[in-house]
Amino acid sequence: MENIQEFVDSRLRNFLSSFSRLKPEGWIRLVWIVGAYLLLRPYLMKLGARAQEKQHENAADAAPTDAEVHPNDLRGGQKVGIAIPGVDSDDNEEERTEAKPGQWGKKARARQRRFIRDTLEKEEKRLQDEQEQEDLREIADLLED
Structure with missing residues (x-):
């Protein structure tokens, strides 16, 4: 020691x-x-x-792989014609671009943007409904007097 x-x-x-x-x-x-x-x-x-x-x-x-579709065909941006469940077709053009090998997380960022956009739309709709209800209450108060 x-x-x-x-x-x-x-x-x-x-x-x-x-x-x-x-x-x-x-x-x-x-x-x-x-x-x-x-x-x-x-x-x-x-x-x-x-x-x-x-x-x-x-x-x-x-x-070599024994799969029907090679994994690189799914990653490389080539359209194979296989439907992937959970992927919406109503995305923006930016969100539809395929991720290159090395740009990991691009789909996750697009999914997060979609989630935030949907959440904001729901919140705006809720606020609009709330405003309409408030307007109806004000009109009802004026009609009672």
Whole structure:
């Protein structure tokens, strides 16, 4: 246990002393390296995601299946003619577009937009009915007097 503690202490001491011994050129170089990493990281992540997506597509295309309809036919935007239960045909044009492999959740977002739109329509109808009832009450009060 003592050896482990001594090892950790020496590594920590060496790490801290390396920063205390840096000259201004070293600090400038360190700032450049960290800044370049922070600027380039999102682009490198996108590049890696794109390469991984292509690799997954190639692996999925090469895998043989015994199904009547290949899963990629359902995902790729080709119309196969199979009715999927629970999917309405009265969607907006934006909601009808098929999700590409890598745009997961597009149908869920469309479903959420549909839900919010329907909820707002119900609320507007309820408020309109409430307003009509209030108007009828006011008219009835005026007729009684």
